[in-house]
Amino acid sequence: xxxxPFTAADLExxxxxxxxxxxxxxxxxxxxxxxxxxxxxxxxAVDRKxxxxxxxxxxxxxxxxxxxxxxxxxxxxWYDYVAAGxxxxxxxxxxxxxxPGYGAFWGxxxxxxxxxxxxxxxxxxxxxxxxxxxxxxxHMIGGRIGPSHAHVHMVQMRCQANIFGMLVEHDDVVxxxxxxxxxxxxxxxxxxxxxxxxxARREKVILDMARAPGFTSAKMREALRHASEIH
Numbered sequence: 001x002x003x004x005p006f007t008a009a010d011l012e013x014x015x016x017x018x019x020x021x022x023x024x025x026x027x028x029x030x031x032x033x034x035x036x037x038x039x040x041x042x043x044x045a046v047d048r049k050x051x052x053x054x055x056x057x058x059x060x061x062x063x064x065x066x067x068x069x070x071x072x073x074x075x076x077x078w079y080d081y082v083a084a085g086x087x088x089x090x091x092x093x094x095x096x097x098x099x100p101g102y103g104a105f106w107g108x109x110x111x112x113x114x115x116x117x118x119x120x121x122x123x124x125x126x127x128x129x130x131x132x133x134x135x136x137x138x139h140m141i142g143g144r145i146g147p148s149h150a151h152v153h154m155v156q157m158r159c160q161a162n163i164f165g166m167l168v169e170h171d172d173v174v175x176x177x178x179x180x181x182x183x184x185x186x187x188x189x190x191x192x193x194x195x196x197x198x199x200a201r202r203e204k205v206i207l208d209m210a211r212a213p214g215f216t217s218a219k220m221r222e223a224l225r226h227a228s229e230i231h
Contacts, residue, residue: 002171006189008087011054011173014189017196018052019179025195029188038182039123041164045178046131046140052177053120053139054184055088057168059161061096062126064103064152073154081157084118090176091119092168094161095126101143103150108133111140123174123181125163141176202227 014022019038027034058081060073082091091114095101106122107130114122114135121139122128127146134140143164161168166181168174173184184192209215209223 004087005186006173010189011088013193014054014175014184015052019175019177019182021196021199022052022175022184022192023182024199025192026182026184026188028195028198029191030185033185037166039164039166039180041125041143043141043164043178043180044144046128046134046138046142048178050121050137050139050177052175053088053090054173054175055084055090055120057092057161057170057172057174057183058082058089058119058157059159059168059170060091060093060157061155061159061161062093062105062152063097063155064095064105064126064150065097065099067151068153068155073157075154078154078157079113079117082114082117082119084120088118088120090174091122091124092161092163092174093122093124093126094163095124095143096155100125101127101146103127103148103152104129104146105149105152106140106142107149108135111135111138114138121176123163123166123168123176139176141178141181198230202230205230 082089104127106128112135115138123141125143127144128140128142129146158170168183175182175184205227206223209219
């Protein structure tokens with residue numbers, strides 16, 4: 001068992017907030033990562049009503065346009081790798097075809113199998129299908145929806161994946177919802193709740209003022225001054 005500076009309960013706590021709120025908190029906790037570590041292209045969620053997911057990344061690369069050449073990881077190897085242990089996992093798969101999403105790795109079967117293995121969901125630049133037969137509760141934030149799996153196959157696993165600009169390594173903590181995804185540095189996990197509380201209290205001062213009758217730019221300056229005093 002790896003010694004980590006957070007627990008399963010700490011990860012579960014972060015599920016109460018959406019991914020933009022997590023990004024806001026990271027701006028305070030690790031300001032040097034303000035412009036890195038998150039997806040930067042629009043993504044498609046299988047169900048916008050599902051709770052955010054937070055877990056350890058299980059990374060892989062896939063192709064679909066051409067049949068596999070040479071030895072590739074077996075599905076059995078992948079299933080052994082992604083299965084959740086003491087902490088929840090998230091599949092993070094980069095489609096490295098020149099046209100990502102040409103063939104879908106994800107559909108009824110894979111969503112059902114991964115859910116049964118304890119995987120919370122998937123973040124991918126690739127495609128997914130079988131929306132009407134999708135495993136209920138398994139989250140997917142992907143690049144697009146497509147009809148066929150073509151020649152889809154795993155090329156590599158336990159490697160770096162690039163999902164729309166978000167670089168992810170094995171065991172990184174990933175938070176995702178329908179907005180996209182972000183990598184949370186391990187040392188930041190337990191610091192985020194306090195940071196998010198500070199931001200929420202600052203924003204409340206501004207929002208309360210803006211929603212009150214007679215709002216003016218002068219009152220906005222007053223609200224900003226009060227918000228800056230909250231630590």
